[in-house]
Amino acid sequence: MTDDIEGAVKSFILKEFLPGEDPAELTDATPLITGGVLDSIATLKVVMFIEETFGISLQAHEVDSEHLDTIAQIAQLVRAKKS
């Protein structure tokens, strides 16, 4: 388990969905779902990654662009679940 949630999620997204991208282009505020970076299958893979990596379980209604559209939002959700 890692404490650097933003870093872990960013590394995963860069490796899986933005191969070759300059890491500086993906910030904590980059729109992921509404910005076309994650489609529905990619979103599902991110959810599986954070559930396994951080030992949490997301509710079905949390899997959408309102909760997961940026790395900052994802990290906030993970922290809320872990606390």
Place this chain on the structure above:
Amino acid sequence: MLHIPFGRAARQYPDHVAVIEPGKGSISYRDLDAVSDRVRDRLRADGVGPGDRVGLCLHKSIDTVAAIYGILKLGAAYVPVDPGAPPARNAFILNNCAVKLAVIAARFEDHLRAELEKLGTMPSLFVLADTGAGAALRHALDEAEAKRPAPSTPTATPAAGELAYILYTSGSTGKPKGVMLSHENAVSFVDWCSEVFAPRTSDRFSSHAPFHFDLSILDIHLPLKHGATLVLVAEDIGKDPVRLAPLIADHRITCWYSAPSILSLLAQYGKLDRYDYSALRLVLFAGEVFPVKHLRVLTKLLPAPEYFNLYGPTETNVCTFYRVSLPIPDERSVPFPIGKVCSHLEARVVDDRGRELSRGDEGELCIAGRGVMQGYWSLPEQTSRAFHEDESGRRWYRTGDIVVEAADGDYTYLGRRDRMIKRRGYRVELGEIEAGLYRHPSVKEAAVVAVADEEAGHRVKAFLSCRDAKHPSLVQMKGFCAQNLPLYMIPDEFVWCDALPKTSTDKVDYQQLKAMA
């Protein structure tokens, strides 16, 4: 006429539940009939008449179903747009077919209005505060009624050739094109569905596809012809197998219809063994090839229902069908045939000069009959190219799909003759993606190729050259595409080149790009 069987069912089964909107509410046949009558009257009072087009920019909801029947009852044609698509695309569509009025949810109004103004057009807008369980539509009708009462107007009985709806599909020139479907087209298809799937009043049909997608014609109009119930699946849940799997079980859905991609996801991620699917009797899929390995997993998890592979472009709706025999042998890897031609249509296979081929020869599948579209809205040349006439002058729609007919009459799909692909069930012209990419100020050249992919149907790879010294980042390009193209058209990969490879005639060398992909 498409709306008449619903009216008959409403009189026969007034207390049956017509539509369920999970988590929001439901509506009986009696009430859906009454609300759609009010929509008919309101539209008439607002200046819409028989033969006009009426746009719909709404999320899937009871409100939307009521609006569709209201439009049909007036004798007008409905034009559903994807509320999640870029507003400029939706404005183009509404302007292209000159809708007299659009029923729209308030959340989409500002952006759409701005784009319509840019085009110098402004149809009347009937704005709903939101959508859900029909409440917003009723409220909007009440408010309009208080300001200006709408007198009752009779339900129309349009001629068979009058338009019932226009569905826009991806166009190779970069602009979507409107497929014009008449009442006869739609009714002949729905009647065929009745014959083959024998709906019962106890059935619960899924509505998984968006309403701007041709699968919605079966979803909406088949159950509501027969006193059965339609269960609406919200767009966000429809993409998420984790939430979708319990919804199908909890709502005791009996007839499921969708593109194969979500069924593949359900088989892989839906944890289907946790839920009770004993009500499910039919699983219908259409829109793309279902990879056999995923279909096998699904049918092992859910062995009881009958499985049908339905095939057909928007221009004909379903034109062939194939019942999958279970169990699927472990050694089978080739996709199933698209099957036999539907009874309301005729099929023939032709060569590139339009000459009919013998059974067993590979060629283009052409379809004639009552279900075939009238043409593309205000595109006479494309319409003309889409058909060929036989010796007797009969028009045959050219599907663009290369098939072969087996001795038993089953057709097998082999590929395309052009640059159209299927992606998550959506039809995509690669030329439309290229046109979208060219809108980026840094893009000098753009060419797109598709690579077969088991999960998505196809992966799309864009090859680009840049006007500037430094090309935009991947994140910037994806973000740009999200603003300019429907999400299912965003390329998976972007490759920047100094210049795109060319043929000896200085055209983009797609063969070389395919080799590079």
